Amino acid sequence: MEEKDIKNLLDLYFKGECTPDEKQYLESMFDELSIHGEFDEKTIDTEAVMHRLKGKIDRQIRQGRFIRLSVMLRVAAAVFLISSVAVFFVYKRTQIDAVKYVITTVPKGQKMKLTLSDGSTVMLNAGSRIRYPEKFNSETRSVTLLDGEAFFDIKHNDEKPFVVETPGTQTQVLGTAFNVQAYQELKEVKVTVLRGKVAVKETGEHKPVLLLPDEQAIVNTATGYQSKKHINANESIGWVQGKFIFRNETLMNVALILQNSYNVKIEFKKETTKEIRFTANFNSTDSLEKILFAIAKANGITYSVKDNIVRF
Template sequence: MTKKEAKDLLKRYHSGHCTPEEKQRIEAWYDMLAQSGDIQWTPEEKQLLSDELKTAIDARIKKPKGLIVYLKPALVAASILLFFGIGYLTKTHWTNTIFKPVQDTYTERIVPSGEKLTLTLSDSSVIILGGGSRVRYPENFTQKIRQVELLEGEAYFDIKHDAHRPFIVNAAGTQINVLGTAFNVRAFKFLKNVQVTVTRGKVSVKSLTDHRNEPARNVTLLPNEQVTIGKVDGEIHKRHIKATDFAGWIQGKYKFDDETLANVAGMLESYYKINIRFSTEDLKSIRFSSEFDSTDKLDDLLFAICNANNLTYTQSGQNILLSLKIKH
């Protein structure tokens, strides 16, 4: 903030042409200075203050009866500041108090593996978080853009429509812009990409990571459309799907569609309180498709995985080891 910009702002305040936000910030700044004792009035300033008050009183007398003019102390202070110069307006308290936007207070929530959490935000938008997920969101939306961050895991967003305040979800280098809709975001750390699936409405998805030095491009998604964006290269793949297959986890219905066993294991760890390991690294790349219900027994699920891929498993408490079945 330059001295000229500050001077122009004071002029607008004095003439009554500044915006309500600028007016509020100037008055808040003035109150802060007054309370802290930073304003030291010189005899000359006191005389000028007296003159300002007299001018205001004269103006009030000349007004028609019934019309009352109120003079705020901050307006007088602004006049004096403008008259004597604004050198000290460039101090730290000016920059931090007047021109620094009000910051949202953020809250971070972590969902333990095997559990779910439903959050209702201050705008009535709803986030359903799966096990092993972590989200950061403001306690109250005070900015023109509503913004949250999915730091880890999977979440279903049902966003309250507000045409004047877009909603943005940031997830692992991906930005999802929406006015009002419902969609699922899968952004587990062990996955190589971020997956966005729309069940209702429309969203715009943009990768913030692109090592090819190409401008980031937006991808628009409609219901039953999905996009996956590479976390490293920003590569984008869009396809038509059945959205309920990817948001079914909310009702405890899980579906794997040609997923690697490594990814399946990672998601199972979030759905259940278990740890899955592999006897050899090559087993992680095996592709697997299946669907199951959260009410299914873990033993039945592990048996199905092993039976379909010629594997066997051993379990010790919550630790599970998958190995290639030895042929006799």
């Protein structure tokens, strides 16, 4: 099917004017990617949808879900469909009252606090990126954490749930305080609840994970695997109070936090070193040298620093 044909079909679909056969064809494509029902032309957040679709296609490719056609043909069809959907909604956006979105990026070595239009607040960790509307106009209050970590303190509203999208997950609340860590390099999303109740859903076929205070959900964005555990939420959000609290964290995770906080690059000579576990407390005012020395001493490893690059 040509690109113009898919665009025309999408247009007819949302106008309710396509034939039963055309409707069945298009919805079968949506179902193949488990995305049927995610589109609403009045409230669509194109970038958030694209993040969800990319995660779904990546997982389905890894899991061998595209089997009715050749792998290459199915992947090509999926990518083409997504491109067409994106183009379609960009076009449709010019015909309706589009919501104005803001993308905020926090420089490395800094933190930033935002106040959303409903009075909810968001504290962003160093190196994080978030996308949010200037004003919440739809039935839900939705933002997209594109990369990094954020602590949300949400104003209660029974009529408008608050939704945080990340590549691979969706977190929904009514009014609560929770932390979302979604660094793209880590291939996992962690959601921790300080107050209230949260539902975390992987964008595939899994059921939502319900979280209460001092509970954390971990979602592997590559496989869709979800788990839940009890933790100290105050420790998990220690970064908000200017602390680094590492609890059995891999050095890869620790390195990512330090890279963003101190604006350095950290490399590992061996892959096995990345998986070494580390537990310690520091203040954000501590020097990088102090933290690096503690990591090396605790694990019997060495490091070097040259041209703003740390090598373990």
